[in-house]
Amino acid sequence: QVQLQESGPGLVKPSETLSLTCSVSGYSISSGNYWCWIRQAPGKGLEWIGCTHQNGNIYYNPSLQSRVTLSIDPSDNQFSLGLTSVTAADTAVFFCARGGSVSRFDFWGQGILVTVSS
């Protein structure tokens, strides 16, 4: 069974960089698929952030692209998200997920709440 688990700080200061890692078990991220991040502000809907593939392809939400870095580490079976210059508007639950391609998401992590506050 594919399992994903997000990790990282739960509190980030404004203007700093949010960094999260997603650890994958039960499946090798080198097997293909896109590995993606989605966020959900408190009480709000889902927002796609971006997806990365081990072949180097990366797709971003255009509204976040200038602040987002996605990377993948097949040796540790992990992938990561960086979001720069955060503000309170970036406070959200961040989910990592597996994408079939750049499409729908079939396996999700449980999510991690990241609060942006001084």
Added chain:
Amino acid sequence: DIQVTQSPSTLSASVGDRVTLTCRTSETVYNRVAWYQQRPGKAPKLLIDDASRLQSGVPSRFSGRGYATEFSLTIISLQPDDFATYYCQQYGTYSLTFGGGTKVEI
């Protein structure tokens, strides 16, 4: 970006009811729509992809249909576990977008 609009935003129903949730996209996405169920405090769960393909393990009371810009999710005979928020998502382009969700409440 392709905009995704779900209606209604909230739907009140009872156990045993048949309900239909609607999803519209601002441009054609062919059949490239997925539906998710999200319970409070949990990650979304993929129910249907390619507009109508039921995922393994998802009860057959869920069904999806639609093409181009109009899509729907129907739940026949609502069960207590089905009271949740449902999101549709388009993947017709490489810029993925979700609808705002429909909360199905008692």
